[in-house]
Amino acid sequence: FDDGSCGSLCRFGYRGRGHVTMAAQFIASCVAMLQAKVEATPSPLFAAAVDQMRSSDLFSPSAGLIFYVGLVSATVCVSGLCQEIASTFMSLSGRPTARHTTATRSTTTATARLGPGSGFRVTPELVMSSRRNEYQNVVTENGGTHSMLHTALWLSILSFFGSPAGIVSVLTIVYICSGLETSERIADVSPITLFIQSTLITGVGSVVSFLPFARMWDRLYESHPELRCQQDKSHTVTGFNRLEVYLAVGNLFIAAGMSCGVVMIHVLYPGLDKVYFDSPFVSMASAVYFLVSAVAFFVWIDVWAYVYHRVGHLPWVYRNIHKVHHTWKQTTAFTGLALHPVDFAVTTGGVYVGLYVMPLHPAVVIANLLYVHYHNVVDHSGIYSESSLPWQASSQYHDDHHRLFHVNYGQSLTCWDKWGGTLWREKATYGEKNFKY
Numbered sequence: 400f401d402d403g404s405c406g407s408l409c410r411f412g413y414r415g416r417g418h419v420t421m422a423a424q425f426i427a428s429c430v431a432m433l434q435a436k437v438e439a440t441p442s443p444l445f446a447a448a449v450d451q452m453r454s455s456d457l458f459s460p461s462a463g464l465i466f467y468v469g470l471v472s473a474t475v476c477v478s479g480l481c482q483e484i485a486s487t488f489m490s491l492s493g494r495p496t497a498r499h500t501t502a503t504r505s506t507t508t509a510t511a512r513l514g515p516g517s518g519f520r521v522t523p524e525l526v527m528s529s530r531r532n533e534y535q536n537v538v539t540e541n542g543g544t545h546s547m548l549h550t551a552l553w554l555s556i557l558s559f560f561g562s563p564a565g566i567v568s569v570l571t572i573v574y575i576c577s578g579l580e581t582s583e584r585i586a587d588v589s590p591i592t593l594f595i596q597s598t599l600i601t602g603v604g605s606v607v608s609f610l611p612f613a614r615m616w617d618r619l620y621e622s623h624p625e626l627r628c629q630q631d632k633s634h635t636v637t638g639f640n641r642l643e644v645y646l647a648v649g650n651l652f653i654a655a656g657m658s659c660g661v662v663m664i665h666v667l668y669p670g671l672d673k674v675y676f677d678s679p680f681v682s683m684a685s686a687v688y689f690l691v692s693a694v695a696f697f698v699w700i701d702v703w704a705y706v707y708h709r710v711g712h713l714p715w716v717y718r719n720i721h722k723v724h725h726t727w728k729q730t731t732a733f734t735g736l737a738l739h740p741v742d743f744a745v746t747t748g749g750v751y752v753g754l755y756v757m758p759l760h761p762a763v764v765i766a767n768l769l770y771v772h773y774h775n776v777v778d779h780s781g782i783y784s785e786s787s788l789p790w791q792a793s794s795q796y797h798d799d800h801h802r803l804f805h806v807n808y809g810q811s812l813t814c815w816d817k818w819g820g821t822l823w824r825e826k827a828t829y830g831e832k833n834f835k836y
Contacts, residue, residue, distance in 0.1 A: 520625040521783045526795060530823050533813055534796035536785045545787035553770060557693055560762030561679045569761050573662060576601045590667070594659055602655035606648050609736075610639070613647070616732035616780040626782050628798040632729050643727060647736035650743040657747055661754060673758040693763045696753055697811075700771055703749040704810035709821070711742065712805050714834055725831070730801050735779035774811060803829035 519538070528537045539545075559565045578596045588596075617636040620627060627633065635641075665672050679689035711721035723739040738746070750768075753759065777784055778797040785793045792813050800807040806823050809815045816822035 521628060521630055523630075525783070526628070529793055529795045530799065531825070533817070533822065534792040534807075535789075536793065539785050539787070546789060549787045553766060556769065557690075557762055557766040560765050561689060561760060563678070565762060566676060569765070576604070576659070590663065594656070594663060597659040597663075598652065598656040601659055602652035605651040605655055609647070609651060613732035613776055614639075616776060616782065620731060620781045623782075627729075628781055628783050628795055629729050629802060634727075634729050634731075636731050641733070643731060643733040643737035646723075646738065647733045650736045650738060650740065653740060653744055654747055657744070657751060661751055672754045673756070674754055674764070675758055675760060677760075679760050679762070688758075689760060689763070692757060692759055693766060695757060696759060696763050696767050697770070699753045699756075700750050700767060701810050701812050702815065703752075704746070705808050705815040705819070707746060707749055708808040708810075709819070712808065712834065717834075725801060725804065728801055730779040730781050730798060732776045732780045734801075735775040771810070799823055804831045805829065805834050 525537065560569065576597050577593065578600060621636050624630070624633065661672070665674055677685070679685050710716060717725075720739045720742050724734070724737060724742060727734045727737065736743070754764065774786075774791065778794045780794065781798065783794055783798075791811055792809070796807055796809070796813060803823070806821060806827075806829055807813075807816055808819075808821055813822060
């Protein structure tokens with residue numbers, strides 16, 4: 400940095416000041432290369448974002464420290480994700496994992512481990528216990544060290560994308576998805592062509608990253624029937640030649656188009672949305688707002704999911720649109736995105752409305768979308784799963800929605816169903832033709 404921030408950071412007396420200096424020099428080199436790239440072959444999308452980033456407080460004297468913290472957070476994030484993936488693969492091979500080890504709960508179905516190789520099996524008693532406990536954990540501990548580590552994982556993702564390194568990563572992805580367009584070529588390309596080009600690139604990237612993850616849960620469903628939420632029913636999850644896979648892939652391209660549209664609006668019509676790129680860590684107030692906005696956007700997504708889902712179960716809307724999603728009474732990992740295109744577009748559009756209502760940092764948007772996307776796959780996997788996060792309902796919550804139809808409309812939080820009178824009730828009668836409002 401030309402402003403001497405490296406020296407000021409080292410004067411703080413950090414034991415790892417050599418690492419701080421190296422980190423600051425590294426990000427400064429990255430910025431220099433990016434600036435040279437923009438000046439040589441500027442992309443309107445990329446250049447506008449970098450110019451906005453330059454004019455903000457992102458590269459303040461504290462940026463080196465922020466980057467260092469972001470780098471450490473990224474390491475924690477990657478380590479946590481790798482552990483999660485490794486645990487899943489160990490589960491697929493039938494080996495018990497330490498991640499599932501918990502204290503025994505005082506329920507008739509409680510077990511010391513939840514997963515393959517532990518002797519755990521989903522039983523009717525477990526299903527009823529989960530329902531009566533409002534879909535909170537009945538097998539594993541819902542709190543303690545695991546909850547703190549799981550929360551720290553998502554906070555690491557959030558903080559990384561809020562750091563200079565995260566912003567550069569986001570802008571680089573945007574630049575790649577735009578097709579690496581230069582100013583010379585962009586003059587000959589219409590906005591519609593650029594939109595189509597960006598949508599195709601983004602869509603292909605989304606599909607390539609989604610298919611292996613969803614297929615991993617399909618293998619778990621196929622290999623371990625004892626873990627299925629619905630023990631008395633099953634259906635094939637072999638290969639990709641299935642309707643839910645086709646719908647999921649098509650809807651990923653719809654999501655890609657909507658995302659590219661949001662980015663183009665941000666660049667072509669500045670000020671229309673409320674997305675900001677300023678560093679969220681320049682002051683205590685900005686950092687607090689950063690965290691509060693992350694929670695607010697999460698609540699926005701969850702409230703919208705509940706409200707629109709209830710609308711989707713109105714008789715006419717259900718029969719003509721939303722019923723497509725309920726083709727699968729025994730869900731798979733691909734079912735989470737297997738909706739009618741209109742259904743999916745409205746659901747996704749409601750999420751993006753939040754970008755025009757409240758000031759949001761890209762890190763807040765990315766972290767929330769990753770969280771929702773991850774749990775959407777898990778909740779539709781057909782596998783009984785409990786989260787160590789105290790606010791996240793078990794997968795039985797949404798599995799019951801597909802099994803019983805007009806009940807449990809929420810996404811992550813059960814409170815909306817509880818307050819709206821649509822949470823599962825033991826004496827209620829459920830069925831596809833028995834509409835509940």
